[in-house]
Amino acid sequence: MTSVLRHRYGLALGAGALSVALLSGGTAGAFAATVTPSPTTSPTTSPTTGMASITLTAKPTSVKAGQSVLFTGRTKGLKVGSPLVLQQLSNGKWVPVSASGKVKSGSSYAITAKLSKKGTHTLRVGSATKSGKVYSPTVTVTVT
Structure with missing residues (x-):
């Protein structure tokens, strides 16, 4: 029985960590979208x-x-x-x-x-x- 509980806690913890990562990644993505890249030139390689x-x-x-x-x-x-x-x-x-x-x-x-x-x-x-x-x-x- 303890094995089943550990498994469920692990799944819940993983799902929570994934949710936090997705939410914070969306905020960082929205911030990064406002940055304008500067033009660059590159030589022929x-x-x-x-x-x-x-x-x-x-x-x-x-x-x-x-x-x-x-x-x-x-x-x-x-x-x-x-x-x-x-x-x-x-x-x-x-x-x-x-x-x-x-x-x-x-x-x-x-x-x-x-x-x-x-x-x-x-x-x-x-x-x-x-x-x-x-x-x-x-x-x-x-x-x-």
């Missing part, structure tokens, strides 16, 4: 490789028309041998420049390009991965 990134440096940043510029940098989250493409901003669109490279061991790369059109050129390096496209920050090269 790959579920398998983590966040991929590319750095970019141009040397020199000022050349005469037809001279070569060396673009170097490092990558993170890209496999060795991954293709990289140099792109230039032209009339609001990114177009490939006839210069490309690949990720070397140590995650570095080097791309040489001859710039012949006079003016200020905005350039970046990009790579297409399975999870999306990755681009470096831009650099500016002045051609005189």
Whole structure:
């Protein structure tokens, strides 16, 4: 008989605890519903490789028309041998420049390009991965 009473008391205690949890959870839920989340931005990430990134440096940043510029940098989250493409901003669109490279061991790369059109050129390096496209920050090269 004591076993039956213990069982009934246990059920009653469990039901009471569940009722309290549900009531307090409803109050917390109502309070949480009034909080407005702030907008956030997140970079492109790959579920398998983590966040991929590319750095970019141009040397020199000022050349005469037809001279070569060396673009170097490092990558993170890209496999060795991954293709990289140099792109230039032209009339609001990114177009490939006839210069490309690949990720070397140590995650570095080097791309040489001859710039012949006079003016200020905005350039970046990009790579297409399975999870999306990755681009470096831009650099500016002045051609005189």
